[in-house]
Amino acid sequence: MPNSDLVERAINTLRFLSADAVQTARSGHPGLPMGAAAMAYVLWTRHLRFDPSDPDWPDRDRFVLSAGHGSMLLYSLLHLTGYNLPLEQLKQFRQWQSQTPGHPERGLAPGVETTTGPLGQGFANGVGMAIAAEHLAAMYNRGERAIVDHRIFGIVSDGDLMEGVSHEAASLAGHLRLGRLIYLYDDNRITIDGSTDLAFTEDRAARFEAYGWHVQRVSDGNDLGAVDRALTAAESDPRPSLIVCRTHIGYGLPTRQDTKEAHGEPPGEEELAGAKRKLGWPLEPWFLIPEDVRRHFETSADRGRQAHRTWRELFEAYRSEHPDIATQFERALAAELPAGLDSLLPEFAPDAKGMATRVASGKTLAAVAPALPELIGGSADLTPSNKTDIPGEPPFSAENRAARYIHFGVREHAMGGILTGLALHGGLIPYGGTFLIFSDYMRPTIRLAALMGAPAIYVFTHDSIGLGEDGPTHQPIEHLPALRAIPHLSLIRPADANETAQAWKLALERRDGPTALALTRQNVPTYDRARYGSAAGVARGAYVLADLFPGDGKASRLPDVILMASGSEVEIIVKAADELTAGGSSVRLVSFPSWDLFVNQPEDYQQSVLPPQVRARVSIEASAPLGWEMWVGDLGEAIGLHEFGASAPYQAIYLGLDLTPQRVVQAARRSLERAAAMAVRP
């Protein structure tokens, strides 16, 4: 056991590395690192099991800094314990292209398990990681060979506990008895507006007890022994744990400790010097790391390195005893799909009546799930509507950890954060369903998944006014463009059953970000691919469904007009094309399930689908048409909805809001006239 002077200096090193970096950047949050350094020290040096030389070791404990504004605490810990994060990077805190941005971003500094900052998100990610740990342990551990046996630790703040997403996630974590989840609550009683007395006086401990958590109180967050004992108790409790640690924001700052100013402002050089004096720290040099402190932190990581070595031996023994399952484990961790997945995808026969794409999605899931043990998912209490169930699969629960169907409850936001956590953990491909309208409830997590490249799959059904009678409160209007605007999110809105199977294939194959599927409630025709382009065209985002020429044959010339649509509205352009070709125009039909996939195609492919010479163009989508101008151009028309929907049988709504083949025909004729007028100019 190191002597207490060394420990105190180790903790002060965390405090002042953090404060020096904030002051150097003249920007950042010194309060949390200074207040929570002691509990973080205990966690990292005595409990958290990690190997800085292999940040991806599958059986490492995960650490989630849900209060991401305390990023400098994490960067300081990573540097001191030996991760490949040079001191120079700490000095470049919050600077262009450093590894140390204002809030921790997975993929920049090694050891950052999840991108945090928007409050409550890390909390939910951790719940997802804990589900992953429990589920993988049940799937893979064999007798004494517990190759999956780790915990999820985190630091959460007042803000995290106020955000609704944490309430949702905590309620589910309690229900599922996720004993591998242990959160230290940095109870500093200060938020940006001032004292928590202004807005946050609930009994947090009682609330978490009501969720079924194990709650402990540490009256002094600087009491290392008390934090240590609480962590030890938490580790042996079968429930998720919240350890309420009373801390002092900006601990040590002579005038700012316990004030809101300590939260998010550099202390100023004088105040910082005052803190150093108060805590007996040398005023110079800044970014001081005493040699014995450095050795102490590095030594503390030996625990994890040793555990990693032991685990490697364990895994070798496991592999020799259970070669098949070991191979599967490694394959899943490497995010490699099993061979032959394509052959499992259902093929749907042409059918004018067709089926809802949500139904095709369910059939695709049922077809691939047996071959994909890494697939885990569920629904935010819309299983029968989303068709997200896996046939025969029981609910994941406290009693059945091996099961892989998650009833998230009516908790879309937590579901999003949990899916991200499952994806980040590794070894699993997570999906979750809700109505497209409720993508709004989970947008903060969708964007973070996109930002950190987490391959979660969102199954958004009931994707338009086509949901019918539930009415405008449940009918997405703005949601397709709102999702398209998120960088790195792939959005696919398949037109029929076979496009749906292809969309699932793309979602499952994606490694570097999330995919959202927008699926119909209502039936759509299953197109005859002998007549139309292959559904594999989904992979290119947009593709030619057909070139239709009046009369008998095809011509080699370009069509007069391009009709394009996504999802259920492809049926409308198919019908419109009949009338237009009957009227003597040649028509290209373009199925346009995904803008992002199309944008990523080479320009020559894009131009082969949308030839620049063909300027008569019409798009139709049961959605706000925002952005379709990009594809239809100045002479084209983008048909969509500028108003909310309505409550009625869906056919009546399509008619009432005039999303009809006739409207497409009229728009096409106008566009053809404009194009002709341009062409007439000699």
Next chain:
Amino acid sequence: MPNSDLVERAINTLRFLSADAVQTARSGHPGLPMGAAAMAYVLWTRHLRFDPSDPDWPDRDRFVLSAGHGSMLLYSLLHLTGYNLPLEQLKQFRQWQSQTPGHPERGLAPGVETTTGPLGQGFANGVGMAIAAEHLAAMYNRGERAIVDHRIFGIVSDGDLMEGVSHEAASLAGHLRLGRLIYLYDDNRITIDGSTDLAFTEDRAARFEAYGWHVQRVSDGNDLGAVDRALTAAESDPRPSLIVCRTHIGYGLPTRQDTKEAHGEPPGEEELAGAKRKLGWPLEPWFLIPEDVRRHFETSADRGRQAHRTWRELFEAYRSEHPDIATQFERALAAELPAGLDSLLPEFAPDAKGMATRVASGKTLAAVAPALPELIGGSADLTPSNKTDIPGEPPFSAENRAARYIHFGVREHAMGGILTGLALHGGLIPYGGTFLIFSDYMRPTIRLAALMGAPAIYVFTHDSIGLGEDGPTHQPIEHLPALRAIPHLSLIRPADANETAQAWKLALERRDGPTALALTRQNVPTYDRARYGSAAGVARGAYVLADLFPGDGKASRLPDVILMASGSEVEIIVKAADELTAGGSSVRLVSFPSWDLFVNQPEDYQQSVLPPQVRARVSIEASAPLGWEMWVGDLGEAIGLHEFGASAPYQAIYLGLDLTPQRVVQAARRSLERAAAMAVRP
């Protein structure tokens, strides 16, 4: 006291009107109305104070059906108690253009206080209404003249209690001790996926006690006396109340009671007949309302009518004693602004250094607030950043009901729902601040405010990469287009301090929907309006800031190229124009703060700003550029961001992501070339 047979038949009338309507529509949710009819009956006939002949009576109690899928229960109550909602409308449930959509929509059937359906939203709206009731009571009541003395009642469901927004709102309601708020919790233990045991096993009562609520349990929701006593106890408790009523979903259905199938599916004719037999109800006719039941419900509304008469007398006395404050009360309820508000708007002198538009927003608020006692608002714990405080205004709290600054805590979603509730209540103009990035946390409430036309004001600061060091987790990219896509939401992104004052004016004047202000963290120049177009142009969405011609003078001809931008990027086009005019091109600068306002202008105004002949156009916005193609056209270029932001001082980010005058100049030159090439075609 009516005899129990009549009461039982009255309750069965509610049940079967609802079930008949669902079965007739072959769509809808019979379970809640059948299970909760008894408690709704007690509430509406013995507690709720309303006058069906005047649904807008200011001192009525409000009823919120947060579980909006139970809409038929509400429609049945409204019809039976004498609101102007004919039986024919109940028979038209969920049909095109009926007053009885799938989920209740404010503005269609009289007596619907808020649009509900997306779960948790009504819960938060009710908290807003309760704040309004407390605040207006403190503002206006004088001695015994309590002209504001009403309560907010509601029915909430499992789904409501699972959604994070309800957790947030409940925590704040408990903190604020909103004793006027009383929710009946329809504890039917069934959700769409099945038993609540699947996902929702927290101790709900203990959770609400932890929030500081008064919690009661009624073990049989059909026990009228028990419900009645609990409501009476709730009414005398100073805390918000949750009455946990154990009910049975689809009560009476022979095979579906207590099953998930009862929730959202028509029972089928046979099952419905079975329920009628079981509860002793005639099989025919459907939509049966026994004459004595009709009289009974109508009579029960007499209580409210009498209260309304008494209130009118009270108000007359109040008016004669307190004429000024009575006039103010009536003015505020009529949503009329005081005369002369324009003259209070600050005017900001030209200043190259300028100020952040969030600062200008704060100054505008400070200038108008004294003249606008109906203004009430706050921030989701970002007061110092959002500049949303009203100077000298203390926090609204349990101890100070007259104060009008609300510390919402880190609860953006609840804030949104509360703002809507405040707006719906009447007599107040609510606003709330957070970072633009966190508009994602409140999107479900923003869209509902837009759908129901609630004039809430959102103060979204830190509106781009211009927020700098906090990094991509906090930098909006997709948020401007995502908000623009919401019908009926007005989004204004002012370019400087004077545009900000004008934006506030428009937001305050708006009656029929919400307004979002997107404001900078960083300084922007305050433009010289002697040189540039008046900032009053904000009202038209886009306006000509200047036409700049090379050399000395202006010419009457059209400019060669149009540069357009919103907010902080106007500074960039102003700089780009210098270089372009120096190079010999004439340039129109268009400030484009609001697409929705511009779209609503007459076409001739639109064309006067963006003449169709001028096809060389460039837009720039520090945002995903989705949709700008509409304004720049085929020959123009829309400069924006297709990637997430970065953590660095903001000037470094603008440079690093190349949002610069040079880029605009280059784009303009390319666009000019394209336009020239078109013009050359003889």
